[in-house]
Amino acid sequence: MAAYSEKVARSFLRSGAVFALVNSTFSSRNVFQLKRTVPLLVRHIQTSSVVRKRSLAATSQEKFTEEYIRKQIEEFNIGKRHLANMMGEDPETFSQEDIDRSIAYLFPSGLFEKKARPVMKHPDEIFPKQKAVQWGEDGRPFHFLFYTGKQSYYMLMHNIYGKVLKLEKYEDRMRNKGLFSQDTKTISVIGSRWLLKEELEEMLVEVMSDHDYSHFLQLMERLLALPYSHVEEEFIQSFRKQLEVQSSKQVVPPLQFDEKGIAFSTGEGRRKMATASVVVRDVGSGKVTVNGIDYLQYFVILQDREQLMFPLQFLDQLGKHDLECHVTGGGRSAQAGALRLAISRALLSCVSESEREAMRQAGLLTPDPRVKERKKPGLAKARKRYTWKKR
Amino acid sequence: MIMALYRLTGRLCRAVSQTRSLGTAAVEAEPPASGTRAIFRTVQQDPAHHSEQDLGQYYTLPPDHVCSVFPHGLPRHFQLQMKTFNETCVMVREPALELISHLKKADYSKPALRYLLYGVTGTGKTMTLCHALHYCSTQGWVVVHIPDAHLWVKNCKELIPSSYNSSRLDQPILASQWLKNFGITNKHFLSKIKTTKTYMWTKRESTEEGQPLGELLEKGLTRIKSSSDVMGALLRELRLQCSKPQDEGSGAFRLVVAVDGVNALWGRTTLRRENKNKVEPEELTVVQNLRKMLKNDWCGGAIITSLSQSGSLFTPRLAYLPHELLGKEGFDSLDPFIPVPVPGYSEKEFESCYQYYIDRKWLQHSQSHTEEGKKELIFLSNRNPAVFEKLCAAL
Numbered sequence: 001m002a003a004y005s006e007k008v009a010r011s012f013l014r015s016g017a018v019f020a021l022v023n024s025t026f027s028s029r030n031v032f033q034l035k036r037t038v039p040l041l042v043r044h045i046q047t048s049s050v051v052r053k054r055s056l057a058a059t060s061q062e063k064f065t066e067e068y069i070r071k072q073i074e075e076f077n078i079g080k081r082h083l084a085n086m087m088g089e090d091p092e093t094f095s096q097e098d099i100d101r102s103i104a105y106l107f108p109s110g111l112f113e114k115k116a117r118p119v120m121k122h123p124d125e126i127f128p129k130q131k132a133v134q135w136g137e138d139g140r141p142f143h144f145l146f147y148t149g150k151q152s153y154y155m156l157m158h159n160i161y162g163k164v165l166k167l168e169k170y171e172d173r174m175r176n177k178g179l180f181s182q183d184t185k186t187i188s189v190i191g192s193r194w195l196l197k198e199e200l201e202e203m204l205v206e207v208m209s210d211h212d213y214s215h216f217l218q219l220m221e222r223l224l225a226l227p228y229s230h231v232e233e234e235f236i237q238s239f240r241k242q243l244e245v246q247s248s249k250q251v252v253p254p255l256q257f258d259e260k261g262i263a264f265s266t267g268e269g270r271r272k273m274a275t276a277s278v279v280v281r282d283v284g285s286g287k288v289t290v291n292g293i294d295y296l297q298y299f300v301i302l303q304d305r306e307q308l309m310f311p312l313q314f315l316d317q318l319g320k321h322d323l324e325c326h327v328t329g330g331g332r333s334a335q336a337g338a339l340r341l342a343i344s345r346a347l348l349s350c351v352s353e354s355e356r357e358a359m360r361q362a363g364l365l366t367p368d369p370r371v372k373e374r375k376k377p378g379l380a381k382a383r384k385r386y387t388w389k390k391r
Numbered sequence: 392m393i394m395a396l397y398r399l400t401g402r403l404c405r406a407v408s409q410t411r412s413l414g415t416a417a418v419e420a421e422p423p424a425s426g427t428r429a430i431f432r433t434v435q436q437d438p439a440h441h442s443e444q445d446l447g448q449y450y451t452l453p454p455d456h457v458c459s460v461f462p463h464g465l466p467r468h469f470q471l472q473m474k475t476f477n478e479t480c481v482m483v484r485e486p487a488l489e490l491i492s493h494l495k496k497a498d499y500s501k502p503a504l505r506y507l508l509y510g511v512t513g514t515g516k517t518m519t520l521c522h523a524l525h526y527c528s529t530q531g532w533v534v535v536h537i538p539d540a541h542l543w544v545k546n547c548k549e550l551i552p553s554s555y556n557s558s559r560l561d562q563p564i565l566a567s568q569w570l571k572n573f574g575i576t577n578k579h580f581l582s583k584i585k586t587t588k589t590y591m592w593t594k595r596e597s598t599e600e601g602q603p604l605g606e607l608l609e610k611g612l613t614r615i616k617s618s619s620d621v622m623g624a625l626l627r628e629l630r631l632q633c634s635k636p637q638d639e640g641s642g643a644f645r646l647v648v649a650v651d652g653v654n655a656l657w658g659r660t661t662l663r664r665e666n667k668n669k670v671e672p673e674e675l676t677v678v679q680n681l682r683k684m685l686k687n688d689w690c691g692g693a694i695i696t697s698l699s700q701s702g703s704l705f706t707p708r709l710a711y712l713p714h715e716l717l718g719k720e721g722f723d724s725l726d727p728f729i730p731v732p733v734p735g736y737s738e739k740e741f742e743s744c745y746q747y748y749i750d751r752k753w754l755q756h757s758q759s760h761t762e763e764g765k766k767e768l769i770f771l772s773n774r775n776p777a778v779f780e781k782l783c784a785a786l
Contacts, residue, residue: 296773309770318766
């Protein structure tokens with residue numbers, strides 16, 4: 001056991017792992033470095049580098065047996081309890097967040113890429129889902145569509161088409177009886193979307209082409225369009241994903257009142273080295289002051305004033321508010337952009353939910369991520385090259 | 392109350408015009424019947440009778456007045472607007488009315504009062520000046536109008552040493568141009584006023600005493616070299632004769648000296664001599680003469696001046712107050728004066744201007760006729776006349 005963990009330690013060091021194992025009693029096999037195509041780095045050791053390269057290539061196609069996965073799960077659970085003990089917490093109520101916290105504490109990593117840091121997760125999340133062996137001892141496959149090559153996909157399409165036929169038959173029966181009615185309840189599809197190709201692949205544990213995916217979508221749409229599709233609602237919803245409403249994530253500060261009883265709210269914004277802060281008062285004059293100077297004198301160019309106007313015009317509140325702005329840094333366009341963001345944020349608290357959503361969709365609340373690109377060595381500027389001379 | 396009246400009459404007018412256009416269904420455009428006068432125009436065309444009721448409304452200047460009173464006086468963009476709209480319409484505003492009322496009530500046996508118009512760039516100081524000048528010329532005063540003093544201290548190609556005083560410099564072309572314009576403005580006074588002393592221009596040329604001013608002007612226009620001195624002499628004559636009590640021959644007249652961009656006289660110049668030395672404003676003859684005019688040691692007239700940052704040299708862009716633009720020297724020499732602030736458009740004035748542009752079909756964009764468009768315009772221009780005009784030029 002000790003020898004094994006020593007070899008494990010060496011493999012970690014060789015494959016460039018940052019941390020060092022401190023406590024050899026704790027089985028470190030559950031601590032992996034998570035990568036995209038999950039190679040298993042904790043392996044039986046190869047000593048020569050040539051053989052090591054070959055072994056790394058082989059790991060990407062290796063199939064993990066079910067038994068192996070089961071063993072990994074057991075070891076994970078035991079390891080979790082050990083970790084809870086080490087951290088002095090209750091093993092029964094030790095959640096994944098606690099695990100993450102503990103690992104980050106025990107193995108501090110200075111790497112920038114989060115996915116390269118040490119991680120301890122349930123094996124189901126780490127190992128890719130693989131199909132179990134699909135044929136029996138006699139070599140005969142279990143599934144009747146095995147020889148199509150994409151058995152799950154064709155199975156799914158077969159099932160969906162079966163449901164389509166069933167619903168059409170049901171509709172015919174209702175029409176024959178005279179009980180057909182147009183106003184049957186329909187499935188609400190607002191606020192959700194179909195699964196993406198990657199998500200579907202993950203679900204079926206099978207690779208498919210774009211062509212296949214579009215066929216799938218067409219068939220699902222056809223199923224949805226049938227009059228009695230509410231019967232199959234559960235089935236359809238299993239292939240739909242709910243979209244979150246973005247603006248519900250926003251934290252909106254409440255409206256403040258100063259000593260004279262005038263409502264005001266503040267907002268801050270940044271754009272490309274310019275920072276701005278704005279106080280919007282509910283006075284009703286439409287006066288705008290920037291750094292103590294009238295905005296007409298400060299922003300001589302029309303475009304900058306249009307930028308200031310945009311949030312107010314969008315909400316139809318052009319002459320109703322008094323703005324007191326402070327802005328530093330950047331150029332004139334950056335200052336105007338920063339002020340616009342600050343004004344939009346300040347107006348959030350004076351406005352209803354639907355208008356907030358509208359503002360978000362109009363792009364008023366998104367900070368502009370564009371900054372100056374760095375200059376690279378060998379180039380005159382970020383992209384401009386030096387003059388190319390043929391000789 | 393006046394505002395309420397204005398709004399009422401506005402609504403009535405618009406209602407009347409709307410019903411009329413509904414009645415004549417075939418006609419698309421608003422029928423320009425004589426009964427529906429546009430709300431932004433005033434009946435009163437004489438500046439002497441303009442009163443508070445006409446505030447915010449436009450009055451039209453007849454073309455011959457324009458040619459005679461303002462041969463060089465109006466600002467450039469206003470001249471373009473005149474040409475486009477085929478009429479000269481000036482808005483009646485607070486500062487102008489205040490100025491005119493002062494002019495009416497002033498005592499002309501005392502030394503001349505100085506008025507200084509100041510305000511942020513583009514609020515209408517020059518137009519107010521022109522309005523006041525129109526009033527003065529309709530009252531029969533002698534008008535000495537310098538449209539822009541900044542033109543005298545920059546971009547001058549020819550500078551010749553003065554014959555009168557060797558340390559000073561002359562600007563012959565500028566002076567002769569000004570004399571010509573002065574002649575056009577004050578044509579009827581040229582024969583009435585006579586010179587009081589003999590002037591020697593060169594060894595051979597001289598003007599005798601008792602000659603009408605027209606002769607003096609002719610001399611200045613023909614002999615360009617001495618035109619600056621002629622200008623100085625002219626101004627001196629006017630000053631002396633204006634102060635004198637009523638004479639038998641020459642009737643008493645009132646003199647108004649109007650200078651736009653007066654801060655140029657005390658600022659710095661961009662002119663240089665041939666030996667690349669800088670020229671101070673004191674070294675220019677025309678500037679010296681003008682400064683003498685601006686001193687309030689003469690009576691029987693008024694001095695109206697306005698500051699201007701846009702044409703000025705070496706002044707910060709955001710400066711607009713008198714002591715910032717004039718400097719200590721200028722302020723002391725102009726002190727005491729009556730300051731007249733010129734603000735941007737008020738709501739009523741803005742409305743009036745907006746209606747005028749719509750009436751003249753200057754605002755072509757479909758959205759500029761809507762309420763939201765109007766609010767946009769108000770925000771973008773912040774009710775500054777010049778900015779509003781530039782904005783509408785693109786629509």
